[in-house]
Amino acid sequence: MAAVMAPFVGALAAFALGGRNAQRVAMLTILAGLGIVAAAAHSGGGLVYLLGGWAPPLGIALRADGLALAMMLAVAVVVLGIGVYACAGFKTPPGEREARAPFVFWILLLAIWGSLNLVFVSGDLFTLYVALELLTFAAVPLVALDGSAETLRSALRYMLYALAGSVFYLLGTMLTYGVYGTLDITLLGARVAANPVTVTAVALMTVGLLAKTALFPLHLWLPPAHAGAPPAASAVLSGLVIKGSWFLVIRVWFDVFPGVVTMPSAQLLAGLGAAAIIVANVVALRQERLKLLVAYSTVAQIGYLFLMFPLAFDAGAAEIGRGGALTGGLLQAISHATAKAAMFMAAGLAYGALGHDRIAALAGVARALPLTVLTFALAGVALMGLPPSGAYVAKKLFFDAAGSSGQWWWELVLDTGGLLTASYVVLVLAHALVRTDAPIAPRKPVPRIAELAALALAIASLALGFVADGALGLDALWGKLTLSDLWSAVLVLAGGAAIAAAFARDLPQIFGGAGRFAFGRPLRAAAVAVGGAFAGADGILRRWPVASLALLAAAFAFGAALLAG
């Protein structure tokens, strides 16, 4: 309970004290909150807390299971990293009592953190609805923090689409109450049965949450919103906020309606994830701006987070169950939270130093900002799922689950995704590593502490693999990495480079331009055509009417898939 309330109390205190104190209060709260969460995680999971002493169904219970604790701990670490990073960027300027952006940022950072903790532990579907709304209301102003017309527009798009998502979720929740007379997750888990009303409720809740998570093709709001926000805010939005609604999908599928969700519906969910991985990765590769590239990479990574659903199906019981796949999904989420936050921070630092973030004009950055480029590279390695990152262990768990259930096609998707991720990371690094004749002078000094905070998060994402390996007793990393693992890592990088050479808009000199190899020319032309087609499809899907029609269509698709099981 303290872990949930501490950020809110901090936010209220920061609001009351204002000015410079908001930042101080926020940093103190972050440190205290991290301590509380660490203590809770140390004491172990399985805690149940009855708020007000009232037991469900009348009262509300908080349940800190292993999933919740892992997520809370990860979020606390990322919040600390972002907090340290933001100390330089969101500082009240000397001579002013209070400035808008820092004041708003620190309060909202705490509010987002508190809401996420609540999403992780709450055991009541309606409380979860309120927590989700809190999350949205705190996230939207962060998108528009710089106040330009374009960011305001993306904030409004985000807000309205997210509101549609929450209405769907609420509708499903209330139908559930109408059938079962309770909103408590554990009680519902024991009572639910597949019938038309329940199926409607599950379809509505799922799709509503997917809209808030921005799973392809419901991602219209994410790229401009995440790319337009200030870097620290982007890190919060991409690394943390979308994990709230994603986690709720897990709660709904695994804990509330395990007996209702069906294999076809899980395949559908993962199918959307696969589409996200393929399309968004290619579109990311074609971006001209680094921050948009990273934002599209988020759209693709959200896809990974949904691959676990069919893999988690217990073939014998024909029911979704907790197991290796779920653990893998969780690891994937935590790995992405840390790596993506680090990547956005690195992109932000490069932007701050250069005054632009055009990928084609990144030459010389590696010499000017070596730590930042290193951060980007390490975060990229973590996103690709190369050892020893957390995502690598997650991938291993996915492969095990896919192998045992015979769903080989998801292995294929995972490998393709790794290659595509490698391609844009290689592309950016290739541009950044190009030597320039004159060293570039940063437009404004890059704060060392911010560089270190970003680097720390990137390293955390890599080190997560060791932590998970030890905690899960997998014993897949220490001394077990063979030459073939190294070989496959090299293959991934080389493959990525080849893909980058085929698809990218602007090729750095390292590739020697597209026209060097005569035999490559038709290949390159075909790749450019495919890339253009994907980008065009993405543009159409992100139009408002199309995206909202897709929302309804997805609801029907899930309804049908749930009935088909």
Place this chain on the structure above:
Amino acid sequence: MMDTATLFGLCAAALVGLGLYAFIVNPQPLRKIIAFNVIGSGVFVLVGAVAYRGGAAGWGGDPVPQALLITGLVVAFCASALAIALLQRLAREAESVTLASDAPAAPPATPE
């Protein structure tokens, strides 16, 4: 004749549909905000019908969903307020306020 809960339940279903239609096709964001409120009211009337069905213990309705409704109404008000404030600010900064598709977040990169 239909009983009260079913009547208003069906009315709620129709309201959700009407609101969704407007939410999709109307380009003016303020109309989308109104549409959101219509969808929301549909959901709330549905909850009201559920509460009405659950009337027992001397009360005309189940107090738990009715209490949730009050919370829901306040949250919906806050959502509308934030969205309207965003929209008005956008109207000051830009000529067009529609959301049909987004322009790039920054001017496109200059050609080399």
Place this chain on the structure above:
Amino acid sequence: MSEALNAGLALFVLALAAWMVVARDTFAAVVGFVAYGLLLTLVWVQLHGVDVALTEGAIGGGLTGAMLVAAAARLRRTEAAARAERPGWPTRAAAALLAGGVTAALAVAVLALPVPAPSLAPETAANMGATGVGNPITGVLLAFRAVDTLLETTVVLLALIGVWSLAPDRVWGGRPGPRHRADPNETLAYLARVLPPIGLVVGVYIFWVGADLPGGKFQGASIIAAMWLLAVMAGLSDAPPISRGWLRLALVGGPLVFIAIGAAGVATAGAFLAYPDGLAKLLIKAIEWALLPSLALTLALILAGVPERPAR
């Protein structure tokens, strides 16, 4: 007779909703919304939710309606550009088809709801004694599901911060909304002198009876907020600069008292948000009293809008 009334009401509500969808002019749709909120209030009374009717009248229809009216008048000039972007018939047909499908699915769900309906009313009734209050809604909101209410006050405050965050940097800390000029001979100024005292009494009354009869802090607070804004709009009063220390304290005071009483419950009653035996009604009242001014101020400032003028 009641059936006929319900049927008439439902038809009327649907007709107004349809009007809001098809109306060409946004302002016309907004006016439709004001009337729509009023009809919904009647629906709530027919559904035996007088508490909900009060909330709908005060917040749903009243404050939201006023906000929409003001916004529609200001956004007039964007109308033509927006109308030009109306999607073509294939999109509209697809939207109609899918939205109709959702309605059909929900209608099936409504007809398939189980009989007898599950209800928490008996459990609520059995436990009301422990709360000391007579209105079951208040019991649910401040005892059984108190955390929802606590979060709700945070939601309102976050919405305010969100609105404030849209201020131009230059006027940060300034006063929200335009300054309204007072004209002592205007009807408006007269109205703004006569109505707020009455409104204040009604607001406090609605809040006061909330413990035992329909009513409560949110409904009372929105009436008070509306009355204060009336005085602001008539130029009799001005919104305070948002950087004032007392203002910030007043805004967070209610939620902080709520959290403090909740935290005290850990020591005295063994759980967060629990009340010791016999003190429940007193503590619930204390929380409500602390929340009323904070909520009234927050709602009023949300309505007052984005800071636009330097504090001077």
Place this chain on the structure above:
Amino acid sequence: MAEFLLAAALFVLAMVALGFVRILRGPGDADRMMAAQLIGTGGIGALLLIGAAMGVGPVVDVALTLALLAAFASVAFFKAVTDGQPDDTGAAERE
């Protein structure tokens, strides 16, 4: 008695529905706002009748709230139409 009161409420509502036609037709904003106010007044009347028919006292409080906020909405309308011109205040805000 209750039947009679409900019939009266239905009658008032039907009359108010005629005012609804006025909203549909316009032509001016003020006409529309007046029609909304008419629905407001009629709706409050219907509400009180229903409250009396069902013997629910607190309905009077609802009517009171509605009356107060209807006044508020019409003032908001008046101010928005008279001095809500965005370009007066907006011009000063542009950076």
